Amino acid sequence: MSGLELREIALAYGGTKVLESFSLTAEAGELTALLGPSGSGKSTALRTAAGLLAPDRGQVLIGGRDVTDTPPERRGAVMVFQSPHLFPRMTLAENVGFGLRMRRRPAEEIARKVDLMLERTGLAGLGARHPAELSGGQAQRAALARALVLAPEVLLLDEPLSSLDAGLRAEMRALIRALQRETGTTMLVVTHDQAEAAALASRVALTLGGRIAQAGPPEEIYARPATREVARFFGIETFLTGTATGQTAETPLGPLTLAAPAEGPVTLAIRPESIRPGPGENGVTARLLEAEYLGTATRLTLDAAGQRLVALWPPAEAAGLAPGARVELHLPPAALWVLPG
Structure with missing residues (x-):
């Protein structure tokens, strides 16, 4: 061949x-x-x-x-x-x-x-x-x-x-x-x-x-x-800068737990479908800016401590949310990716 x-x-x-x-x-x-x-x-x-x-x-x-x-x-x-x-x-x-x-x-x-x-x-x-x-x-x-x-x-x-x-x-x-x-x-x-x-x-x-x-x-x-350019092309819109020590990164959202240790300045990326509703590890309270119904999912644009987060949730999980609503969510450590370099 x-x-x-x-x-x-x-x-x-x-x-x-x-x-x-x-x-x-x-x-x-x-x-x-x-x-x-x-x-x-x-x-x-x-x-x-x-x-x-x-x-x-x-x-x-x-x-x-x-x-x-x-x-x-x-x-x-x-x-x-x-x-x-x-x-x-x-x-x-x-x-x-x-x-x-x-x-x-x-x-x-x-x-x-x-x-x-x-x-x-x-x-x-x-x-x-x-x-x-x-x-x-x-x-x-x-x-x-x-x-x-x-x-x-x-x-x-x-x-x-x-x-x-x-x-x-x-x-x-x-x-x-x-x-x-x-x-x-x-x-x-x-x-x-x-x-x-x-x-x-x-x-x-x-x-x-x-x-x-x-x-x-x-x-x-x-x-x-x-x-970051590759991440953006593949639909990632949430990026968080911070400083990592071991498996903890200090970010504008507060300390976040990482799945693997890192050191020094980092940029964290997370896919929109990986940002999950409700309480959990790496919990965050955000304000809903916009909800866009896409058929199989609802796209949520949120503000948390001045940081823009974009999430994709099943429509049932986003039902009833309106702009201005207070939203509880979490960023699972396994879904947080430390961008190389």
Whole structure:
């Protein structure tokens, strides 16, 4: 199996740096998500991996081979774009088999592989249809089938689900996961959606400002961000500065118990769903500033000793609270994360 590695990639458009010292590894046989906000360089990194853009500096390796100067069609990577880009005058089967025909494979082999891939992607029986006769979800499945039928070493997917509605996105996520497990293909998926990255990938790399800010299992980055910027991207809005001595941190909220010892100046972060209602260890009294009903949760903005806290509680636990209300809550020690540095 082949993995993908981008080493110290630098790339600029004109005088604007897009990638700077960008290093990323997608392990062989795994699905990795490249996550980041718009303009962070993630699609540029994907196109560099595919050979569609040439870096100003750095290396692209596939299966340990340096393919930085290798043409796209010869480097073993295939890319699926946001739009399926199907040929309108070809049937679905002809679209899926297009790459195999370009490789001059025998007609019997093409027919066999196309039929198998149509079945794998849930498109069996639709081979005679033209792109105009396909739904959005079917067209995206066809783009996946056209890429996977080539048995690429690395499959690169650029926001493949962004044009689909919520129901189809969930369906396509399940399909991509199933195809990755079945084929063992190394996949790198670009997305701006945190939930999508966590649902799809065994490893997530977050890019901010043209660099990888943190990489690891999604649950690790989600709960243990490396910096305040990473924490903010993953939805943490409550930060407390203080001074730690052992397992106690003196903060504007008073002394807080930590799960692990620390020393000196610290910044504490806590996820909104980890701030719990009612009394408990690290108890705090706060004043409610705003309550926003979100359907599955209520978002509470609170003030405690001049510190802004943001909590997410089940609607039943926030029922009856109005701005100005006095709220008892607590910050469990296990949920308080001391930001590195």
